[in-house]
Amino acid sequence: MPHSVSPVRLTGAVKRFGATLALNGLDLEIAPGGVTALLGPNGAGKTTAIGLMLGRLRPDAGEALLFGRDPRDLAARQRIGVMLQSAGLPQQLTVMEQVMLFAGYYEAAMPAAEAVALAGLGGLERRRCSALSGGQQRRLQFALAIVGRPDMLVLDEPSVGLDLEARRALWTTIRALRDRGATVLLTTHHLEEAEALADRVVVIDKGRVRASGSVADMKALVSGRSIRCLTALDDAALAALPGVRQVSRSGRHVVLLSEAGEATMRALLAADAGVADLQLTGAGLEEAFDALVAEAA
Numbered sequence: 001m002p003h004s005v006s007p008v009r010l011t012g013a014v015k016r017f018g019a020t021l022a023l024n025g026l027d028l029e030i031a032p033g034g035v036t037a038l039l040g041p042n043g044a045g046k047t048t049a050i051g052l053m054l055g056r057l058r059p060d061a062g063e064a065l066l067f068g069r070d071p072r073d074l075a076a077r078q079r080i081g082v083m084l085q086s087a088g089l090p091q092q093l094t095v096m097e098q099v100m101l102f103a104g105y106y107e108a109a110m111p112a113a114e115a116v117a118l119a120g121l122g123g124l125e126r127r128r129c130s131a132l133s134g135g136q137q138r139r140l141q142f143a144l145a146i147v148g149r150p151d152m153l154v155l156d157e158p159s160v161g162l163d164l165e166a167r168r169a170l171w172t173t174i175r176a177l178r179d180r181g182a183t184v185l186l187t188t189h190h191l192e193e194a195e196a197l198a199d200r201v202v203v204i205d206k207g208r209v210r211a212s213g214s215v216a217d218m219k220a221l222v223s224g225r226s227i228r229c230l231t232a233l234d235d236a237a238l239a240a241l242p243g244v245r246q247v248s249r250s251g252r253h254v255v256l257l258s259e260a261g262e263a264t265m266r267a268l269l270a271a272d273a274g275v276a277d278l279q280l281t282g283a284g285l286e287e288a289f290d291a292l293v294a295e296a297a
Contacts, residue, residue, distance in 0.1 A: 005032075005067055005068040006029050006030060006031055006032065006065075006067075006068070007030050007031075007032060007066065007067055007079075007080075007151065007152040007183045007185075008028065008029065008030035008053050008065070008066060008152070008185070009028075009029045009030075009063075009064075009065045009068075010026050010027065010028040010029075010049065010052060010053070010059075010062065010063070010064050010065075011027055011062055011063045011065075012025045012026075012027060012061065012062035012063065013025070013026040013027075013028075013049070013052055013059045013061075013062040013063070013064060014026075014059060014060045014061035014062050015045075015048050015052065015057060015059055015060055015207075016060055021207060022045050022048040022207055023045045023048050023049060023052070023059070023207040023208075024045075024206060024207035024208050025061075025062065025207075025208065026045065026049060026062070026204065026207055026208055026209065027209060028049065028202065028204075028209060030152075030183060030185055031183075031200075032151075032183055033178070033181060033182075033183055034178060034183065034184070034199035034200060035174065035175075035178050035184040035186055035197045035198050035199050035200070036183075036184070036185050036186065036198065036199070036200045036201075036202060037186045037187070037188065037193075037194035037197065037198035037200070037201045037202070038050075038185060038186065038187045038202050038204065039187070039188070039191070039194060039201060039202065039203050039204070039289060040203060040204040040205050040293075041205060041293050044204050044205045044206065044207070045204055045205075045206070045207040045208075046187050046204060047156075047187075048207075049204070050154060050156060050185075050187065052064040052071070053066060053071060053154070053185075054066075054071055054077075054080070054082060054154065055070070055071030055072035055073075055077065066079075066080070067079055067151070067152075078105075078106060078107075078148070079150060079151040079152060080150050080151070080152045080153070080154060081144075081145035081146055081147075081148055081150035081152070081153045081154070082145055082153075082154045082156075083138075083141045083142050083144075083145040083153075083154065083155045083156060083158055084141075084156045085156050085157045085160065089129040089132075089137060089140065089141075090129060091128065091129050091130035092128060092129075092130065093128065093129055094125065094126050094127060094128055094129070095116060095121055095124050095125050095126070095127055095129070095132070095140055095143075096112060096113075096116065096125040096126065098129060098140065098144065099112040099115050099116055099140075099143050099144065099147055100112045102144045102147050102148070103115070103147045103148070105148065106147070106148035106149070108148075108149055109147050109148050109149060110146070110147055110148075110149050112147065113125075115143045115144075115146055115147035116143055118143070118146060118173050118176075119139045119140065119142045119143035119146070119173070120139050120166060120169050120170075121136065121139050121140060121143060124136060134161040135161045135162050135163060135166055137161075138158070138159075138160065138161045138162055139162070139166065139170075142155075142158060142170065142173075146173075146177065150182065151181075151182065151183060152182065152183040152184070152185065153174075153177060153182055153183070153184045153185070154185045155174070155184065155185070155186045155187070156187050157187060157188055157189065158170060158174075158186065158188070159188065159190060159193060167193075171193070171196060171197060174186075174197055175197065178199075184197075186198065191284075191285050191286040191289055192285075192286075194215075194285060195215055195284065195285040198214075198215055199214065200212065200213065200214060201213065201214070201215055201217075201218050201285070203218070203289060203292050203293075205292070205293055210292050210293075211292050215285055218285055218288040218289070218292075219282070219284060219285060219288050221288050221291065221292065224243075224245060224257055224258050224259045224260075224261065225257075225258050225261030225264075225280055225281065225282060226255060226256070226257055226258075226280070226281050226282065226284060226287050227255070227256040227258055227261060227264060227265060227268070227278070227279070227280055228250070228253050228254070228255050228256075228277070228278075228279040228281075229253065229254060229256075229268070229275050229276065229277055229278040229279065230252060230253060230254070230275065230276040230277045231254055231268065231272050231274070231275050231276075232272055232274060233254075233268075233271060233272050235247045235249075235254075237271065238254060238256060238268075241256070241258075241264050241267045241268055241271070242260060242263045242264060242267050243258040243259045243260030243261070243263050243264045244256050244257070244258050244264055245257045245258065245259055245291075246287070246290060246291065248290055253277070255286075255287070256268075257287050257290075257291070261280055262280075265278070265280060
């Protein structure tokens, strides 16, 4: 199969689960090379779309192709590596035994020791899967996904359960695999992860693509400034400040999207002298994502 064939093409894909319409004529193409972040709120259809790409689900209408073939075709499936949110591991096998087992499924697999090292599991080769922490199990799942030198790597929430150091190491490895020519499809709820890794972002909601482009393209969809702070003001009071287009919360912090950042800040400080941890930045991917989802709603 020529390398130029798109790794993934969904055309008019429809999928229902009972009365729920999960995909509503989804058109999605993943071009060869680079990192594509597939984003969307809970229930947007991301997991269903991945299920179609991998041949785990069949569309009720439309078409799903993996490297130009039926996703259930063995020749297509041997070109992908997959790290899903949840996957069982044989508890009695050691880390190295499990990676070597997976390496045997591929004709041109990398040495198992290389995959273990890339996944940050050095020193744990003889540890049984049953004795691994949650973060170590995630790293083992990543090793299993990359050991076959896949042309496309599908990573579904890859950093869940990882500490900051392990997450940054994972990002470094993903970038290295991309630079070697692999196509990476990433789903994540951590928008800073998408912003750090993605060459292209696709936002889906209600089973359809709402926007796609580079991270810069996504940011350009939202004008204004982002204000992040700790404040005692409620959402209604914050929404009434001059220039404010959107109010959201991130933990204890409030995030304001404003068309007039400086004017909003002056009014905010006048209304609440106790404002703390105040930050003013350009609108980022998170603000663009929130605005797109709000518009779709």
